[in-house]
Amino acid sequence: MPTPDSPLLLPVVDEDGAPFWEYAAAGELRVQSCAAPGCGELRFPPRPCCPHCQSFDSEWRAMxxxxxxxxxxxxxxxxxxxxxxxxxxxxxxxxxxxxxxxxxxxxxxxxxxxxxxxxxxxxxxxxxxxxxxxxxxxxxxxxxxxxxxx
The missing domain is CATH 2.40.50.840 (OB fold (Dihydrolipoamide Acetyltransferase, E2P))
Incomplete structure (x- = not known):
């Protein structure tokens, strides 16, 4: 939604997606991935649980x-x-x-x-x-x- 700082639409940052925006601010494109042993599936949009193995362990992989x-x-x-x-x-x-x-x-x-x-x-x-x-x-x-x- 537009804000006083910008008339353009801006993202609504939630807890799961906050790291994506923090990495973007640092000039890095990263995607959430499952950190469970043997899984490692990438997922976007970010969410708390892996849809493949149901693990709540995640990390952010550089693209x-x-x-x-x-x-x-x-x-x-x-x-x-x-x-x-x-x-x-x-x-x-x-x-x-x-x-x-x-x-x-x-x-x-x-x-x-x-x-x-x-x-x-x-x-x-x-x-x-x-x-x-x-x-x-x-x-x-x-x-x-x-x-x-x-």
Whole structure:
């Protein structure tokens, strides 16, 4: 929801997902994984219990930050004024190269601090290679965004 620090939508951080945002603030893309012996399954979104073995033991595994556009949309009409000012922009679903069953939502941008409309929508393609970058949108929130690989 928008805040005084940012007119953009911000994540609601819960106890299970807090480490994801802390790592993002440090410029790292990490995904929760099961820490039970013999399991190690990655899971996203974060949750307290492994859906594979039901263990409550978890750790955060570093990802390469590389992926492919699995899906994307160009929202019309934007719902909030801050987004209307940046239209047309994209919202993408990225499949991680390290964990193809893990998909993250974000935006493809021209640079870490670039506007959401900084990439021509005509350049987006399903399967296009991307890599994660990090944009501090408020003093407390760093978002994962994506750059097109050349």
């Amino acid at each position: 390469s930050g590389r992926g492919r556009i699995w899906s994307y949309v160009l929202p019309h009409p934007p719902l909030l004024p801050a987004y209307a000012e940046q239209a047309p922009y994209n919202a993408v679903v990225v499949e991680l190269s390290d964990a193809p069953h893990i998909r993250l939502v974000g935006n493809v941008v021209a640079g870490p601090d670039a506007r959401l409309d900084s990439v021509d929508p005509g350049r987006l393609r399903i399967g296009a290679a991307v890599r994660a970058v990090f944009c501090r949108v408020t003093p407390d929130v760093t978002m994962v965004r994506w750059l097109l690989e050349r």
